[in-house]
Amino acid sequence: MRAMAFEQDKDEWHEDAVATIVGLANAHEVFSADDLRREMREPDEPSWPGRAIIAAKKAGHIEPVGYQTSHAAARKYGATRVWRKKTS
16 A cells, blocks of 8 residues: 555655746746756655756756756755757
């Protein structure tokens, strides 16, 4: 039963995250996973934000434009991709 609930949570989080990414892309010139983490509830797994960003990229919503230093202590302030709304 827990596995089924986990999968439903994962699917719901993923759908919400992709919608949030599209919103970030429409509202900001550029954004990063740090912005997604600020806008979304905490994921159950640390890989979920990255997976949602890749899904949004594959769907043609966003494109990478560079890198910046992450503002997240959990990411140890390492490099993170910067994204924007896909223009073509």
